[in-house]
Amino acid sequence: MLQYVSKRALSMVLVLYIVITATFLLMHSIPGGPFTTEKQLTPEVLRNINARYHLDDPLWKQYIDYMGNILKFDLGPSFKYQDRTVNNIIADGFPVSIQLGTFAVLLAVPFGISAGILASLRHNRPLDYIVMSSSTLGISIPSFILASFLIYFFAFKIKLFPAAMWNGFSYMILPGISLAALPMAVVARLTRSGMLEVLSQDFIRTAKAKGVGKGLIIYRHALKNSLIPVVTYVGPMTAGILTGSFVVESIFNIPGLGRYFVTSIYNRDYTVILGITIFYSALIVIFNFLVDIAYVFLDPRISLDKKGDS
Amino acid sequence: MNTELFKRVDFQLDASYDIGRPSTTYWQDVWRRLNKNKLSILGLIIISFVAIAAIAGPFFTAYSYSDQNLQIANQSPSAVHWFGTDNLGRDLLTRVLYGARISLSIGIVASMSTMIIGVLYGGIAGLSGGRVDTIMMRIIDIVWSIPFLLYVILLMVVLQPGLMNIFIALTLVYWMPMARLVRGQILSLRELEYVLAAKLVGASSWRIIIKHLIPNSFGPILITATLTIPEAIFSEAFLSYIGLGVSAPMASWGVLASEGATSLRSYPFQLFFPAAAICITMLSFNFIGDGLRDALDPRMRK
Amino acid sequence: MQPILSVENLKVIFNTYAGTVQAVNDVSFTLHEGETIGIVGESGCGKSVTSSAIMGLIPSPPGRIASGRILFEGRDLVTMDEKSLQKIRGNQISMIFQDPMTSLNPVLTVGLQLAESFMLHQKLPKKKAMEKAVEMLKLVGIPAPETRIRQYPHQMSGGMRQRVMIAMALACNPQILIADEPTTALDVTVQAQIMELIKKLNTELSTAVILITHDLGVVAGMCSRVLVMYAGRVVESAPVNEFYANPQHPYSWGLLKSLPRPDMKSGTLESIAGQPPDLLAPPSGCAFMPRCRFAMEVCKQPPAPIKVTEDHMCRCWLLDKASPHTPVTLFKECETA
Ligand SMILES: Nc1ncnc2c1ncn2[C@@H]1O[C@H](COP(=O)(O)OP(=O)(O)OP(=O)(O)O)[C@@H](O)[C@H]1O
Numbered sequence: 001m002l003q004y005v006s007k008r009a010l011s012m013v014l015v016l017y018i019v020i021t022a023t024f025l026l027m028h029s030i031p032g033g034p035f036t037t038e039k040q041l042t043p044e045v046l047r048n049i050n051a052r053y054h055l056d057d058p059l060w061k062q063y064i065d066y067m068g069n070i071l072k073f074d075l076g077p078s079f080k081y082q083d084r085t086v087n088n089i090i091a092d093g094f095p096v097s098i099q100l101g102t103f104a105v106l107l108a109v110p111f112g113i114s115a116g117i118l119a120s121l122r123h124n125r126p127l128d129y130i131v132m133s134s135s136t137l138g139i140s141i142p143s144f145i146l147a148s149f150l151i152y153f154f155a156f157k158i159k160l161f162p163a164a165m166w167n168g169f170s171y172m173i174l175p176g177i178s179l180a181a182l183p184m185a186v187v188a189r190l191t192r193s194g195m196l197e198v199l200s201q202d203f204i205r206t207a208k209a210k211g212v213g214k215g216l217i218i219y220r221h222a223l224k225n226s227l228i229p230v231v232t233y234v235g236p237m238t239a240g241i242l243t244g245s246f247v248v249e250s251i252f253n254i255p256g257l258g259r260y261f262v263t264s265i266y267n268r269d270y271t272v273i274l275g276i277t278i279f280y281s282a283l284i285v286i287f288n289f290l291v292d293i294a295y296v297f298l299d300p301r302i303s304l305d306k307k308g309d310s
Numbered sequence: 311m312n313t314e315l316f317k318r319v320d321f322q323l324d325a326s327y328d329i330g331r332p333s334t335t336y337w338q339d340v341w342r343r344l345n346k347n348k349l350s351i352l353g354l355i356i357i358s359f360v361a362i363a364a365i366a367g368p369f370f371t372a373y374s375y376s377d378q379n380l381q382i383a384n385q386s387p388s389a390v391h392w393f394g395t396d397n398l399g400r401d402l403l404t405r406v407l408y409g410a411r412i413s414l415s416i417g418i419v420a421s422m423s424t425m426i427i428g429v430l431y432g433g434i435a436g437l438s439g440g441r442v443d444t445i446m447m448r449i450i451d452i453v454w455s456i457p458f459l460l461y462v463i464l465l466m467v468v469l470q471p472g473l474m475n476i477f478i479a480l481t482l483v484y485w486m487p488m489a490r491l492v493r494g495q496i497l498s499l500r501e502l503e504y505v506l507a508a509k510l511v512g513a514s515s516w517r518i519i520i521k522h523l524i525p526n527s528f529g530p531i532l533i534t535a536t537l538t539i540p541e542a543i544f545s546e547a548f549l550s551y552i553g554l555g556v557s558a559p560m561a562s563w564g565v566l567a568s569e570g571a572t573s574l575r576s577y578p579f580q581l582f583f584p585a586a587a588i589c590i591t592m593l594s595f596n597f598i599g600d601g602l603r604d605a606l607d608p609r610m611r612k
Numbered sequence: 613m614q615p616i617l618s619v620e621n622l623k624v625i626f627n628t629y630a631g632t633v634q635a636v637n638d639v640s641f642t643l644h645e646g647e648t649i650g651i652v653g654e655s656g657c658g659k660s661v662t663s664s665a666i667m668g669l670i671p672s673p674p675g676r677i678a679s680g681r682i683l684f685e686g687r688d689l690v691t692m693d694e695k696s697l698q699k700i701r702g703n704q705i706s707m708i709f710q711d712p713m714t715s716l717n718p719v720l721t722v723g724l725q726l727a728e729s730f731m732l733h734q735k736l737p738k739k740k741a742m743e744k745a746v747e748m749l750k751l752v753g754i755p756a757p758e759t760r761i762r763q764y765p766h767q768m769s770g771g772m773r774q775r776v777m778i779a780m781a782l783a784c785n786p787q788i789l790i791a792d793e794p795t796t797a798l799d800v801t802v803q804a805q806i807m808e809l810i811k812k813l814n815t816e817l818s819t820a821v822i823l824i825t826h827d828l829g830v831v832a833g834m835c836s837r838v839l840v841m842y843a844g845r846v847v848e849s850a851p852v853n854e855f856y857a858n859p860q861h862p863y864s865w866g867l868l869k870s871l872p873r874p875d876m877k878s879g880t881l882e883s884i885a886g887q888p889p890d891l892l893a894p895p896s897g898c899a900f901m902p903r904c905r906f907a908m909e910v911c912k913q914p915p916a917p918i919k920v921t922e923d924h925m926c927r928c929w930l931l932d933k934a935s936p937h938t939p940v941t942l943f944k945e946c947e948t949a
Pocket residue numbers: 626628633635653654655656657658659660661662671674675710793891
């Protein structure tokens with residue numbers, strides 16, 4: 001186990017290193033540097049700014065400095081807001097995003113799994129068709145469109161929930177649903193197909209032959225097996241909720257990290273874009289690592305050493 | 311009883327007797343199953359309709375997509391302007407039709423280009439095997455761990471917004487699922503006997519891939535390519551929404567939707583039409599993709 | 613004596629898109645307490661479907677018991693409700709499946725899967741059930757059962773898994789054990805051990821056994837009666853000695869001829885030339901006719917079951933009163949061919 005974990009951790013660090021380097025080089029390959037778009041700057045001022053942000057250093061030196069700072073968990077200053085650092089922005093925005101994201105997961109996973117199980121038990125019957133068509137709808141509506149419609153109906157028309165801002169639980173509901181719709185649909189589909197697959201397996205027939213009742217067959221013999229594909233989706237789901245939060249937080253004007261990221265894109269605030277990207281990457285890579293370990297516990301067939309090799 | 315009946319008949323094994331079931335070819339089977347899936351057929355019909363509207367529609371409208379006329383700004387849908395007008399007085403129907411051209415072509419071009427790159431990359435990795443394969447797949451593994459959309463956003467920040475750059479950014483990222491798929495297919499097909507046989511008679515790797523592997527992997531490739539189209543349309547809409555889409559006055563559905571969303575309270579129709587176009591198209595492609603997946607699933611074959 | 617199980621005119625069909633598959637057609641037999649009967653026949657002739665029908669495990673849809681009765685202790689299993697069936701399954705009638713590799717749940721421990729029977733049918737608490745599970749594993753000859761119960765199926769060999777399956781089937785000391793080709797997936801030495809085990813349990817616990825197999829040699833060693841199935845029907849059924857001494861159906865001759873003997877190199881059931889008919893569109897007459905070297909014009913009509921002796925039945929036109937041929941001479945001809 002320890003060997004597997006350390007092996008995985010090592011490859012995680014390698015991935016992060018490569019991602020950071022690539023993002024850094026990408027951001028620094030923008031022709032002319034980050035401040036050239038601002039026409040009103042005199043060459044004099046430009047030079048000052050470049051000196052202040054060490055942009056006049058050779059690239060390799062900037063790179064080494066940047067990497068050194070990352071080791072100290074310092075993602076550098078913002079170009080646009082001189083008094084703020086990327087760390088400040090993350091500290092402000094991330095807790096909000098975490099709340100919203102957790103809420104979305106709590107909506108998506110239980111409801112998705114239940115819907116999937118119900119559909120599989122009513123295979124090829126009306127309930128199955130209803131679940132399947134609504135989940136196809138769920139994966140076909142982009143979150144920003146869903147968010148707009150939710151705002152229009154629930155905030156403007158029937159005034160049930162607030163349309164924007166972040167002042168308590170009722171502010172979470174509409175953005176939460178907007179974010180949760182897609183993962184809920186995917187979880188429902190995965191659970192359904194997983195259940196159908198498992199229910200047709202030989203060992204289910206064995207359980208039936210033992211006289212196990214329908215409820216126990218589903219709960220004890222089928223569920224754990226069919227949730228394995230759902231667990232593999234946890235990584236992509238996190239990624240999806242994360243990217244979804246960019247637009248959803250912007251639409252609902254929620255002061256989360258996603259909105260700051262989009263703002264930094266509008267502003268072409270390169271250090272912030274670079275810093276938040278690295279932060280997100282680290283988050284996801286670490287999360288995937290944890291999911292992988294959880295997976296090992298769920299499926300006894302996976303031998304740790306073999307998995308570490310592949 | 312008639313003794314004639316008890317005469318022994320000439321014994322010979324009747325070969326035709328063995329083939330009880332009418333034999334159908336694989337693709338006939340696939341087509342039959344796809345045909346039975348009403349939602350896929352509906353999807354196909356809708357997509358054809360949208361495609362025809364995108365190609366021919368703009369010739370039939372009396373308006374241009376870019377001419378502004380502030381006197382008729384923000385008009386609701388009417389007999390003159392079916393979808394209403396936007397805040398600069400442009401006919402929304404015309405803009406949605408032009409948007410269809412842009413969004414659909416983004417989907418199709420992205421699907422095609424990712425298919426070509428993915429098949430080549432996955433093919434080379436799968437056929438080479440060994441260290442080359444390991445390295446090529448490691449590269450994908452590393453990139454895979456970060457959300458694709460994040461890469462697309464970064465690329466668009468670097469490349470600057472614009473239609474051509476969207477093509478490039480989407481292609482640079484979305485080829486990877488296809489490459490993985492093709493490589494996996496090749497690895498499993500390589501084990502099959504007839505490929506081994508082809509190798510024994512001395513066919514070269516490339517001849518094998520063209521003769522056996524591609525036709526056999528065609529189904530899964532087709533599914534992935536089909537599902538790349540809505541994915542690309544979605545990504546483009548997403549990019550437009552955060553200000554990285556095609557540049558004005560050109561407008562994809564995503565741009566139209568994000569413009570419409572700003573005046574959601576007063577003119578909801580400005581969001582409704584482009585949003586409906588996006589959703590219906592995505593839904594249709596997903597129906598087709600699902601139908602293809604079911605139709606091609608060999609386990610269903612009896 | 614009253615039989616504990618009697619199957620009467622069982623007919624099972626599957627509705628597939630291509631049409632209706634008549635997997636089992638007009639099958640009847642009886643099973644007495646402590647008796648072992650063998651069912652033999654080529655792949656696809658309906659052996660597993662027959663046993664699934666007895667267990668009430670025909671997958672539905674697409675399958676359905678179209679007609680017939682299955683009487684167990686005087687009660688008809690076909691019309692019985694699911695709740696009562698669950699009380700019988702695994703408790704009074706249990707089954708060992710063809711493939712031990714896929715028949716155990718990969719994510720549950722062997723112990724739990726075994727203990728489950730005791731928890732269900734004898735309402736034992738989990739701890740007690742686990743102790744019983746250890747006993748059962750000991751009974752089927754698995755060494756170190758205390759550690760084995762905590763393992764997962766993938767940590768065991770095929771033979772061991774089949775022993776676990778047998779332990780599971782015998783857990784509640786059932787009256788009837790259906791063993792569906794319990795050894796096909798195993799290698800030869802393990803096969804013999806498993807068969808030995810079933811035989812031992814049959815005599816010690818006086819369980820009645822329905823043994824489904826491809827191996828007529830095993831049938832000779834273990835069974836008192838044999839049923840030969842072809843294309844969903846029983847074509848011949850006889851006491852074992854009678855069957856080997858005096859087989860009546862040309863298909864049985866084919867089977868016996870393909871039985872490996874010391875003087876032959878090898879032989880399998882498949883060595884009868886040709887293939888069984890498609891059950892989607894079975895021939896209107898005798899299903900074996902296309903492969904039968906003694907086929908007659910009349911074989912294009914369905915043969916009726918004919919009693920050779922009191923408990924020897926055969927479905928073949930050769931045995932018809934009007935038939936000029938005597939099977940015995942033909943069998944000789946067949947032997948020399
Ligand atoms: N779920 C099903 N759907 C359609 N047809 C089926 C189904 N299950 C069984 N059959 C058909 O029923 C027939 C009998 O199958 P069965 O499994 O009983 O054969 P078998 O005698 O056990 O063969 P084997 O020796 O290979 O185990 C086959 O022709 C098969 O095609």
